Amino acid sequence: MDSVKSFKGYGKVDELEQRAFHKKTRRRLIILGVSCIVLIAIVVAAVAATVIHRRSNSSSSSDSVPPTELTPASSLKALCAATQYPSSCLSSISSLPNSNTTDPELLFKLSLQVALDELSNLSKLPSKLKANEKDLRLQNVINVCGIVFEDAVDLLNESISSLAGGGNGGKILTPSKIGDVETWLSSAITYQETCLDALEELNSTAASQILGDLKTAMKNSTEFASNSLAIVTKILGLLSNLNIPIHRRLLGFGGFDSGFPDWVGPAERRLLEDTNTTAPHVVVAKDNSGQYTTITEALKGVKKRSLTRYVIHVKEGVYKENIDLDKNNWNVMIYGDSKTKTIVSGNLNFIDGTPTFATATFAVKGRGFIAKDIGFVNTAGAAKHQAVAFRSGSDQSVFYRCSFDGFQDTLYAHSNRQFYRECDITGTIDFIFGNSAAVFQNCNIQPRQPLPNQFNTITAQGKSDPNQNTGIIIQKSSFVAAENLTAPTYLGRPWKDYSTTVIMQSDIGPFLDPAGWIGWVGGEEPANTIFYAEYKNAGDGSGVDKRVKWVGYKSSLSEDEAGKFTVQSFIQGSDWLPNTDVEFESTL
Secondary structure (H helix, E strand, O other): OOOHHHHHOOOOOOHHHHHHHHHHHHHHHHHHHHHHHHHHHHHHHHHHHHHHHHHHHHOOOOOOOOOOOOOHHHHHHHHHOOOOOHHHHHHHHHOOOOOOOOOHHHHHHHHHHHHHHHHHHHOOHHHHHHHOOOOHHHHHHHHHHHHHHHHHHHHHHHHHHHOOOOOHHHOOOOHHHHHHHHHHHHHHHHHHHHHHHHHHHHOOHHHHHHHHHHHHHOHHHHHHHHHHHHHHHHHHHHHHHOOOOOOOOOOOOOOOEOOEOOEEOHHHHHHHHOHHHOOOOEEEOOOOOOOEOOHHHHHOOOOOOOOOOEEEEEOOEEEEOOEEEOOOOOOEEEEOOOOOOEEEEEOOOOOOOOOHHHOOOEEEOOOOOEEEOOEEEEOOOHHHOEOOOEEEOOOOEEEEOOEEEOOEOOEEEOOOEEEEEOOEEEEOEEEEEEOOEEEEEOOEEEEOOOOOOOOEEEEEEOOOOOOOOOEEEEEOOEEOOOOOOOOOEEEEOOOOOOOEEEEEOOEEOOOOOOOOEOOOOOOOOOOOOOEEEEEOOEOOOOOOOOOOOOOOEEOOOOHHHHHOOOHHHHOOOOOEHHHHOOOOOOOO
């Protein structure tokens, strides 16, 4: 194809390097698979021994159980065996003076501190690299690296802070906290990957040199973050589920209200049901009937890390702005007069020199963001290649009756937990992409005609670590082609080696290529470690007889398997979604 380079998209990995990684990954998975059962037995036995020992100390000597010997070294070894990088896990944590403990929670906290220290050092590197670089495009990419490294540091700090509260000396690790920390560690890894993606897409000699240097510099930070994620996912999550007494189990996540999962509460629910009954804090209007004429000005009134909702009404009109909502602006809600009447419009794009990450017309990172009845568009067009209409790294963010309009890379669901309901999403190549934990319900997904000789891929999911709790889940939605679509079109392609995408209970039109999915580069088969699946879809394009035969693709799922990808199981994690008051279905 004459557009292969443009089609590769954001963060394309070198093919030889990719194949080498696949072989290394397969060997690693075999080793992990063989040791998995043994590992779980070791950890459970080790923790059970601690419990027995504590109980026996509180009992009389006549009826006590002889304590099982458990040393700090054996406890640490058991935890580190669950990670992808056990050697770096052992050496980094054991070097700390307070690692002489058998408590898995304390050891986990030490692993977080190790990762934070390494990331803090890494975050200083981009400013040094930029000082020696004269190429403007490369400077822009290095700026991205600086931003995402700082964001990763913040998430590590947030993880540590979340474990500091509570009684019993702060030793309370509830399922809710585990879900939060899993999400934030997954995102910290994604942020580091984003820097490498931005350098790879530039595809220049100078960028390749910096890319090599950064990969070397990032070795410890990525491994340490991965180690912490593995420990909290495999070990602490296991212990919590088993209700082993060294943890105080938080029983349940609360009830369900008319199908709402627990992560959105009553106040936001009322806002999403009827914003007309709630006075916004500020109004933005092109005709001067509000306090502001631009959204940018209105956002200046948002307080840092506020725990209360700040509501902005944006009246009908086209607002030509590029907005990057600060990560410290929490709980912002923006609503318009409808997704066709209130439009935020921009045209930043990769061809004109902006890294994909920075092309977003509207970008948000502060947690708890809500958008309702508003449209986001990037007007750069197909010829400008990567051009994002909206980028979200906002944890516990909700998008209700919104539209996202563009061509390549329209919607960048970058990181953290996200929920989309009754949204319209239009594009060409990888137009829903990223590495968040994102669920799309009752959405209208519309592929459009790309450049000549290109083909469409609706999704490109970027999971790079097996323990990340991320994926793109599209449920009860409609896939309908634009009127002039003639290009081959696929449901998606795996961007990274653990890419996870599930399409279920949706209506798929006849435009879809019978293969359904395609490799990252043409017909190349992806790593066996991906998870791609379809479940109870309908429509002329839903037949699975001619689908790809990848090891990591499932043409059908059982009800139990599909249930793992519902709102309740996949993105609930705590009690945030019911608070937003957007309608959703928590189960199949």
